[in-house]
Amino acid sequence: MRLKVIAIAAALLVAMPAWAADKVTVGFGKSSNAMPYFVAIEKGFFAKNGIELEPVVISANSLMQTSLIANQIDVAIGLLAVEGMTGNLAKPGSINYIVLNAQSASHRMEQFVVRQDYPAKTLADLKGAKLVSAPGIGNVAIAKAALAEAGLKEGDYTLDQLDVAQHINVLKSGQYDGAYTLEPGGTMINEMSIGRTIAAGVIAKTILGDPDANAYVSGSAVSEKFLKERHDVAARFAKSLAEAIAFINAHPDEARATLVGNTPIPADIAAKMPIIKFTMVSDLSEKDTANLQAYIDYTAKIGAMKATIDVKPYLVAF
DSSP, X not given: OHHHHHHHHHXXXXXXXXXXXXXXXXXXXXXGGGHHHHHHHHTTHHHHTXXXXXXXXXXXXXXHHHHHHTTSOSEEEEEEHHHHHHHHHHSTTSEEEEEEEEEOSSSOOSEEEEETTOOOSSGGGGTTOEEEEOSSHHHHHHHHHHHHHTTOOTTSSEEEEOOGGGHHHHHHTTSOSEEEEOTXXXXXXXXXXXXXXXXXXXXXXXXXXXXXXXXXXXXXXEEHHHHHHSHHHHHHHHHHHHHHHHHHHHOHHHHHHTHHHHBSOOHHHHTTSOOOEEEEGGGOOHHHHHHHHHHHHHHHHTTSSSSOOOOGGGBOOO
16 A cells, blocks of 8 residues: 555656746846855755846946846846936836845945055045046045045045056056055955055945944845736745855855856955945844935935935835
């Protein structure tokens, strides 16, 4: 009798159609702010939760934004909050964040560095310096605001825009005295003894008044169509990222290793560079949400957005 039951069960299993994972089209850039995505792939969290990925590399945030609005992708990984909320100004509800990424002095991303032999220890010491900034109105505005807070006015320094990948070369050659740069450039400049960091957590200090505050400036977002029409799939995608974030917090060194191969970051730099803070929207505190709102209000004030917007309707907790 037992053998008969086993045979019937086996026959039923053979007759059942193969279970297929749900496909999700994901836009991402090859940078460290996509770490939860890389971890979720390499540790098998997406596969475990029934998600099959259709990855699309999108380097420009503006293209990531338009692709999400047009439903060409279901998820955008590492989308700047300015781009996401600007998209919601144009089409309310089109971009919905499920993860937010914070940077600060301890979760370092943006920072001021000076070349090794330049005699500056603080931003106030940059009077007369020739500086270069990561490009874009947001980066330049933050750099100028930080320098103004340190007592420097425009004319006390020069500030040009240049792709972050070029910051190492122009500091090494002495063409510029310092830079407002981003990771992994900051770590590379320090590790190669080309320069040194004199101020980190610049956004947090300038906007929130505390370099150690969590300045939420980017994150992972889903399209309106994906959220509404395939909510269960979106929930499983979010669960995969949540598991990845828990892994990052518990095993930061292993998490850093996923940057090697997934990004252009060399292994020796990936092993040493700081990790920004990744937070599921479901785990945000009221202060965290207020910090994001303060950032969006500030970017509108400096003209990086046409107007500010209430961020709360576009934060989705799973």
